[in-house]
């Protein structure tokens with residue numbers, strides 16, 4: 396299985412990156428590859444037909460994935476522009492995200508742990524253009540890691556055991572979701 400992860404933070408010490416790396420280590424069977432979205436140019440329809448190798452490589456990587464994980468910080472109650480930009484690049488003629496099973500999650504220092512950002516993210520992924528199949532929240536699959544600065548140690552390890560256990564439960568469910576045959 397190949398899972399591509401998009402992390403909406405470019406920060407070296409990003410909690411969202413730590414969250415994805417935790418899942419990458421704990422679930423090697425997901426085959427997680429973390430995409431580098433830091434060098435993507437801003438989306439512009441004028442360069443869409445010939446966007447350059449960085450964009451083409453990113454589009455090919457997403458297209459090759461069996462599943463996608465998106466981890467978003469919350470910037471002013473939404474997802475960061477760098478993440479939205481990356482999603483826009485895989486929503487157009489190649490429709491690289493179409494039909495991908497996606498698990499969304501987020502970590503923030505606030506108490507609500509990216510709730511508002513994830514509402515926007517879910518909406519964006521569930522559009523005609525992006526056409527991804529987002530893991531339903533039904534059943535309690537929301538990964539909102541609030542107060543993230545208290546849940547990782549200085550080595551980037553997730554040390555909050557209830558959070559780690561909850562994430563494991565949701566990832567196990569996601570493996571089942573990702574295996575579903577869906578033809579909409």
Ligand SMILES: Cc1cc2nc3c(=O)[nH]c(=O)nc-3n(C[C@H](O)[C@H](O)[C@H](O)COP(=O)(O)O)c2cc1C
Nearest residue numbers: 404406409410411412468469470471472503504505
């Ligand atoms: C521009 C900006 C806006 C932010 N807005 C929010 C917000 O609306 N809600 C929140 O919980 N945290 C907010 N934060 C704090 C982030 O949760 C915190 O910086 C977090 O560590 C970012 O994720 P990262 O560690 O993956 O980079 C904001 C941070 C920045 C830089």
